[in-house]
Amino acid sequence: MAQEYKLILKHADEPGYTPDIECYLRHGGYDALKKALAIQPKDLADGKKLSGPEQIREDVKVSGLRGRGGAGFSCGLKWSFVDRKSGKPIYLICNADESEPGTFKDRQIMHKDPHQLIEGMIISCFANDVKLAYIYIRGEMPEGAKILNRAIKEAHAKNFLGKNILGSGYDLEIYVHRGAGAYICGEETGLIESLEGKRPYPRIKPPYFPAVLGLWMCPTIVNNVETLCNVKHIVAMGGAEFAKLGTPNNTGTRIVSLSGHVKRPGYYEIEVGKATLRELLYDKNFGGGLRDGRQLKAIIPGGSSSKILKAGEKFKLKKKDAEGKDILVETDMLDLPYDFDSLAQAGTMSGSSAIIVMDDSVDIVKALANLSEFYAHESCGQCTPCREGSLWMSKTLHRLTHGEGRAADADYLGKIADNIPGGRTICAFGEACSWPVQSFVAKFKDEFVAKGAADEARRAKEISAPADAEQKQLEAAHH
C-alpha cells in the first residue's frame, strides 16, 4: 500500500513543533547550510577546480529535482541558464504566490516550518552567488508574511543571514515582498514586473528570460517554495541519494494538495510516482474515498489549469516489459502513478500537484463556469486573445448556467478555447484558461449540449406563453 513519505513536512505537523528558530535548530536546522558553506574546492581531472557553489549546482542537477510550482522544469537546468558573465548582480526570488486553485502546500511550509524555506533559500543563493533575494508572497497571506519576517530576523540574529555569514565571507539579505491579490503574479515574468513596482504584465520570451534579463534586467532565478526547500535536503543527503527517492526522472517527494469530494481532504507528501491517483483518492491514509453513496465523476489532477480526467477514461501508458523493451499498457485514469511524466502521457499535467475531486453530485457545466470566471477575472489584459477569450468563455458559461444557454454553446466554447493558446499570447495564462474549457467540453460534451438545448426549449415555450397571457389579459379588459 502506498505510504506518505515526509521529507519537507517531516516535522511540520509534529506535536510541539513551532516555527521559531530554536525549535528548528533542535531539529538539525541550518546544518545543511553549514555543510554547504564548508564545501572545499574540488580538483577535476583536467586540472580545473570546482568551487563549493559549483559543486552544489552540479549536485542539484544530479538530484533530478524538477520545479514544484507547476511547470516541472529541471531546477538544475534552470540554474545553469543563469548568465554568470554579465557582471550584473544575480537575484533570486522565491515564488510564494501560491494561487493556482486547488493548491495549498506552500502555505503549510511557510506557516509551520518557515526556517526550512529560509535555509533552502540561503543555500540556493550561495550556490548561485546571489547577494539579494526576495520572497514574493501572495497578499492574502498576511500571517505567512509576518511569520517569514520573524524567521528572517531570527536568522539574522544568528548570522545565517547578513554580512559574512558564519564567517564564510558570504553576504546575503532576504526581504519579504507582498503581492496584492493577482493570480498573474505567479507567472515568473509577471512576478518580476510586480516586484519592480509595476503592473504584473508578463514579459515576452525571448528576450526576457529571467535567467538573463530578469529583475531590473539582471540575471534572476525564480523558484517555488517547495523547490527551494528541496535544495536544503539535496545538500543534506547528496544529490545521488535524493535521486533515489521517487521514480526515474520524477525524483524526490511532492506535497499533494487534495480537495473537493473526498472524505479526508488535505495535504499529503509522497515519493513522486509512488502512489496512484486511486490510492490518493481512496486509501484510508490519504483521501479515504468519496462521500458515502457517491460515485466519482472526474478529477482535476494538477491545479485548475490542468486538463480534467473523466472517471473511467483509459490511457496508453509507456512502460518497460520484463526484457526492458518499451510497451504500451492500457491504464485506467485512476491507476496513473502520480508523477510528472505519467500525467503528461495522459494529456494533462501534475502541475502544482493539486487534485480537485468531483463526485456525481457535481454539475460539470457549473464547475467549468466557476473556473472560467476565475480566469476571466485574473487575465492581466495584455494580450487580446486571452483578455477577450477568457471573458467570452466566462460569459458563455454564465448564460449556460443561468437559463440562457444554447445547444451550440459547447462548440462555441471549444472554438474560443482553441483560438487562445499556442503562441498567441505572451505567457502561458492563455493555455491555463483554455485547457479546462477544451477538456471539460470535449469529455462532457453531452452535458453542455443538453443544458443548452433544454434552455432553448424552455425559452421557446416562454416566448409563446406570455403572448397567450397577454391575449387573455386583453380579453379580460374588454369584458
Add this chain to the structure above:
Amino acid sequence: MSFQATPELEAEVNELISHYPVKRAASLMVLHAIQEKHGWISSEAVQWTARKLELQPINVFEILTFYPMLRQEPQGRYAIKVCRTLSCALGGAYELHHHFCDKLGLDVHKHGPQTTKDGKFTVEFVECLASCGTAPVMMVGDNFYEGVSHAKADEIVGGCK
C-alpha cells in the same frame, strides 16, 4: 480630505524603500502600509507615495487600479472575503456568501465588494485563498477562517464589535 503621513508611516516607508536598489519597487509594499493604517488609498495618498518614490502619480495609480486587494474607497471596518473558486464552491462557498449577504442586507448576486449602510462590514467574493482542503474558507481582515459553517459564520459576525 488631505492625506497626513504619521511619523510611524514615514519610518515604515523609509525602511521599505531601503529593501530595494530601485525605489519604485517599494510601491506595492508602501500602498499596503498605507492601506493598513488608513483602510484605503486616497488620491492624496497616491500623490504622497509618488513623491516619496520619485515617480509620477500615474505610476502609482496604475498599480492601485490593477491589484484587487488595494482599495480606492473606504471599506467597512470588517472586510469579509469569502473564497469563491472551485474547491470552496464544491464545499458550499456560494451558500456561505449568500448567507453573509442575507444576514447583512446585501445583494446576494453581487460578487464584488459591498459595504453595509452603517459602514461596519464589506463583503466580497474573492478568488482562491489557497486553503482548498478546508473549504469553504474566508478572511476577516487579516484573520483566516477554515471550514466555515453558517453557524460559525454567525459567530464570526457576532464577534465583530
